[in-house]
Amino acid sequence: MTTAMAAKDYVIADIKLADWGRKEIKIAETEMPGLMAIREEYAKSQPLKGARITGSLHMTIQTAVLIETLTALGAQVRWASCNIFSTQDHAAAAIAKEGLAVFAVKGESLKDYWDYTHRIFEWPDGGYSNMILDDGGDATLLLHLGSKAEKDIKVLDKPDSEEATVLFASIKEKLKQDPKWYSTRLAQIKGVTEETTTGVHRLYQMHEKGELKIPAINVNDSVTKSKFDNLYGCRESLVDGIKRATDVMVAGKVAVVCGYGDVGKGSAQALRALSAQVWVTEIDPICALQAAMEGYRVVTMDYACDKADIFVTATGNFHVIDHQHIVKMKNQAIVCNIGHFDSEINVASLEKYPWEEIKPQVDHIILPSGNRIILLAKGRLVNLGCATGHPSYVMSSSFANQTIAQIELWTESQKGSNKYLIGVHTLPKHLDEKVARLQLKKLNAQLTTLTDAQAAYIDVPLNGPYKTEHYRY
Amino acid sequence: MKYDVIYKECFPLMKVPEKIDSEISRLKLKSMGITIDVLTPAQKKYLTSWQEGT
Numbered sequence: 001m002t003t004a005m006a007a008k009d010y011v012i013a014d015i016k017l018a019d020w021g022r023k024e025i026k027i028a029e030t031e032m033p034g035l036m037a038i039r040e041e042y043a044k045s046q047p048l049k050g051a052r053i054t055g056s057l058h059m060t061i062q063t064a065v066l067i068e069t070l071t072a073l074g075a076q077v078r079w080a081s082c083n084i085f086s087t088q089d090h091a092a093a094a095i096a097k098e099g100l101a102v103f104a105v106k107g108e109s110l111k112d113y114w115d116y117t118h119r120i121f122e123w124p125d126g127g128y129s130n131m132i133l134d135d136g137g138d139a140t141l142l143l144h145l146g147s148k149a150e151k152d153i154k155v156l157d158k159p160d161s162e163e164a165t166v167l168f169a170s171i172k173e174k175l176k177q178d179p180k181w182y183s184t185r186l187a188q189i190k191g192v193t194e195e196t197t198t199g200v201h202r203l204y205q206m207h208e209k210g211e212l213k214i215p216a217i218n219v220n221d222s223v224t225k226s227k228f229d230n231l232y233g234c235r236e237s238l239v240d241g242i243k244r245a246t247d248v249m250v251a252g253k254v255a256v257v258c259g260y261g262d263v264g265k266g267s268a269q270a271l272r273a274l275s276a277q278v279w280v281t282e283i284d285p286i287c288a289l290q291a292a293m294e295g296y297r298v299v300t301m302d303y304a305c306d307k308a309d310i311f312v313t314a315t316g317n318f319h320v321i322d323h324q325h326i327v328k329m330k331n332q333a334i335v336c337n338i339g340h341f342d343s344e345i346n347v348a349s350l351e352k353y354p355w356e357e358i359k360p361q362v363d364h365i366i367l368p369s370g371n372r373i374i375l376l377a378k379g380r381l382v383n384l385g386c387a388t389g390h391p392s393y394v395m396s397s398s399f400a401n402q403t404i405a406q407i408e409l410w411t412e413s414q415k416g417s418n419k420y421l422i423g424v425h426t427l428p429k430h431l432d433e434k435v436a437r438l439q440l441k442k443l444n445a446q447l448t449t450l451t452d453a454q455a456a457y458i459d460v461p462l463n464g465p466y467k468t469e470h471y472r473y
Numbered sequence: 474m475k476y477d478v479i480y481k482e483c484f485p486l487m488k489v490p491e492k493i494d495s496e497i498s499r500l501k502l503k504s505m506g507i508t509i510d511v512l513t514p515a516q517k518k519y520l521t522s523w524q525e526g527t
Contacts, residue, residue, distance in 0.1 A: 137523070145524060155524075205523040281510050285498035288509045298507045317512070318519045343519075470488070 009124055010096040011103045011116065013089035021094030024061045025068075032065050032396035033442035034224075034435050038403050039069040049074030051410045052127065054120045057135035057195060058086035058384055059104035062395035064095050069403055071100070075131075075410075078120040082135040084108050085361060085377055086384035107360060110163060114170040117142055121185050128185055131410055132192040132214075133402060136340045137199035140192050144211060146171050146182025161348065191215040191409035191420060193402055197230065197261070198316050198340035203424045215413075215420040217405040222427050223473050224397040224435040230262035233390030233398075235270045237383035238312065238338050245362045245376045245386040246334055250274035254308040258301065259315030260287040263338055267312050268296055279304055281320075301325050312382075313337040313344035323349035329373050336376035338383055347379040361385045393442070400435045401427060429465035 029036055053070060057063055059081040070077055079095065081087045081104040092104045101124075103116035117138055121129050132139050148155050149171055156172060159165040174181050191214055194200050200220045206212040220226050242248065255276040257268045264280065268291070272278045280296045281304065282288035288298050304311075305325035309332075313320050316339050323346050326335070337344045356364040356372075364372045377385025389395075405427060412419045440447060455462045467473075502509060512520075 141523065201520075202523040205521060209523075211523075283510045283512050285495050285502055285509060288507065289498040289501055292502065292505065292507060298502070298509060300508055300510050303508075316520075317516050319513075319516065 009101045010092075011105065011112075011119075012092040012096050013087075013105045015093050015096060017090035017093035018097035019094075021061065021064065021088070021090035021092070022097075024090065025064045025094055028061045028065050028392040031392035031442075032062070032399070033393075034396045034400035034438040035065060035069055035403065036396075037438045037441075038400050039072050042073050042407065046074035047407045047411050050414070051075040051131050051406065052123065052129045053077045053131045053133050053406065054129040054139055055079040055133040056082045056117060056120065056139035057133060058083055058389060059092045059095070059102060060086065060088045060384070060389050060395075061091045062389070062392050062399065064091045065392070066395075066399040066402060067095055067100065067102075068098075069399070070133075070406065073403070073407070075406070077101070078103075078123070078129070080104055080113075080116040080120045080139075081108075082138055083381055083384060084110060084113050085380050086389065088388055110166040111170065114142075114167050118170065118174060128188040130188050130190050130413075131406060132189055133195075133406060134192050134199055135195035137194060137202040140194070140199070140214075140216075141202065142167075142171075143182050143186040143189065144206065144213065146174070147186050147213070148211075149175060150179060150181075150183055161343065163342075186213055189214045190413035191217065193217045193219050193405035193409060195225075195398065195402065196220050196340055197226065197263075200424070201316065207422075207424055212422060212424075215409060215422055216424045217409055217420070218424050218426050219398070219401045219405050222401040222435070223429075223432050224439070225401050226262050227473055229390060229394050229398040231266040233266070233394040234263045234314070234338055234383065235266035236394075237387055237390045238267045239270045239274060240388075241338075241376065241382040241384075241386035242310070242334065242336065243387075245336075245382070246374060248310070248334060250276045250310070253277070253310055254279060254304075255310040255312065256281060256299070256301075256304045256308040257296075258311070258313045258320045258344070259317075259339070260284075260291045260296075261314065261316070264314040265290075267314055267338060268294070271310070271312075272296075276310065279308065305329060308333065310334045311336070314339050315344055316340065318343035319346045321345045326350065326373065327367055327369065329367070329371060331371040332374060333371075334374045334376065335379075336382035336386075337379050338381060340381070342379040345375070345379040347375070350375070393439075397435050397439050400438065401432075404431050404435070429467065429469070433464045433466065 053075050078101040087104040087106040095102045134140050156168040159168045200218045203216045253276045255271040256279045257264050258281045260280050260282050268278050278296050279299050280291040292298050306328040354366045361377045363375045376382045
């Protein structure tokens, strides 16, 4: 490996953006108390020494702070974004300038996306990754699906979307170069830590079918992740995305939120805070009842489609807003998604109609009725496509969980312990409480301490954990 | 032995099954005149697959 070649071990938009990126990273660090405390606590003991982490997670300023925490703890990393629109180019530049391997450009093509997802498994010295840090499960999926295809190429026969077409083609191409590329790499992986609801859902599905080959930690279901990032993160970044894209007045509009999970709850709150009339669609009667009790009007998409002004999908499902709904929409209806994948809105069904780009990630689509709808981020995550994702403070607790999970999986695998067998695990509650404590410091919150008598009365240890496993927060 | 320990041993705590929880919510929504969406067969399939959604 020559120095000249090593210097090119990244693909970013513009290295000249690095200084700007660095300034914002410095500010973000001050807003990420949990993550920075973990960095400080473990810097000396280097628990991630020897770990070679493949990271597939939105390459933002906050992620830069995560990456530099992992390297500060001794890890080597190769990084790509997990969404074609979510990279902040100045963040990627700052990371590249530090000599780290990053492959992320805002607005990259799908082909480039999958190319980069391969490259984060290819080390310049010919070595292999031994850990995955995933968001949405694409890096994990790539190795698993590729390994399946090595045995039976027919699994790549029927792509059902544009994404699948590009992914399948890139796997086929790689298999021509090396018919064992995927299984060789999968065999080296000690574990994956997964960031988000959709990725976790995928892991459980894989495990249920007996197809998961590695231990996984479900970071999403740490309370200090999903009850904060998914809820309070979206509460701020959803409207940020809609506003930066359209500058629309939200007050007085009818806004429909599809899905009332953590993300939908945050989204609905944000829209209500700006005085929209918020409607909710749900398939789960429990979540629907929660929405009704919060005073939201619960309706079906069939009912809402020709009446609302703003549509937001947050379900984790696909085609929640389908072609038949879109064609009935009002003129200038705003349609966007804040769920992980872009299939929540059936965007593919709109390709046959004329599109006019207003600006990057904001498109007019002219419907047969003559009405135009405004589609944001082409149906991909609107908060990352049209704004810059969640604020640092909330990402701090998510990424503190990620870092702890990486340490757990890596150090246990090095000990040869069987604490994390193949399957999907969550972090123990005392670590969740630890992250919350670290985050509280920044807010000058004064936490009350139990007396011995009180702890005995409610039968909990003085220093936690304070709740049972099934407590719902 | 403390009363609550005896109680726990005699009556292991069980949760109300999710199905009943859902049914109660469904009935309450119905009484309020609220109709909710239903998964399509294609959506059900999507939710049990890990290869789709890239």
